[in-house]
């Protein structure tokens with residue numbers, strides 16, 4: 001998930017009703033595992049996040065941002081502040097100034113250390129310097145307006161919270177997603193952005209890439225043909241439809257939660273935010 005989307009998907013839950021199919025990279029990642037992650041992929045987790053999100057316990061567990069989510073958001077805000085106050089990129093105390101804007105001292109030691117390193121990395125090598133920036137989000141703006149995609153056989157709303165969009169010198173539109181931590185880039189996120197760009201920036205050729213702010217590491221640049229984009233759109237439409245059907249099934253017989261959203265318990269449950277309330281959890285909690 002993008003840093004912006006990472007923080008914002010909880011707001012998104014309130015907007016998702018069984019009556020209106022929607023899709024996003026986040027939904028795609030909950031429906032289908034990334035390559036090599038099949039073993040610990042759990043559909044019940046999607047059920048908690050997308051079907052039971054309004055229950056007080058689920059809401060409380062969802063709202064607890066992990067250290068890595070906080071680092072992601074602060075890193076994104078840091079990049080935004082460097083470009084909002086561009087002179088800070090030239091100042092020797094630029095990192096300190098941005099740290100103060102972010103009120104970094106209020107965070108835990110781990111968060112402070114890692115975000116300070118990210119700010120230092122970016123100050124040393126500001127990737128967006130001299131780029132023609134079209135969009136650069138702080139990461140806490142609220143969820144973007146959905147794109148309504150209507151074709152003969154399907155109709156759905158696409159949500160794509162982009163971190164950054166800029167124009168290359170050859171007029172190519174480049175969508176950049178910032179990352180932190182060690183998770184591998186998931187190409188599907190870039191594909192969702194490229195599909196969104198087809199509707200948001202129709203006069204541009206678009207490419208997408210990732211940049212890990214913590215490791216100062218760029219991904220390859222991802223591009224697709226129009227026919228590949230058609231196939232991606234169809235796949236995402238199926239995901240939207242499947243999820244809507246699951247929501248409807250759950251709504252009709254909500255005592256069958258585990259039959260609609262199948263659990264996949266295991267060691268990975270200890271990293272699941274819902275393990276304390278999940279009756280299938282592989283983690284034994286003293287309070288459960």
Ligand code: SF4
Pocket residue numbers: 042043044045048263264265266268269272273274275278279280281282
């Ligand atoms: S605790 Fe385990 S089984 Fe339950 S939702 Fe989370 S990953 Fe799935």
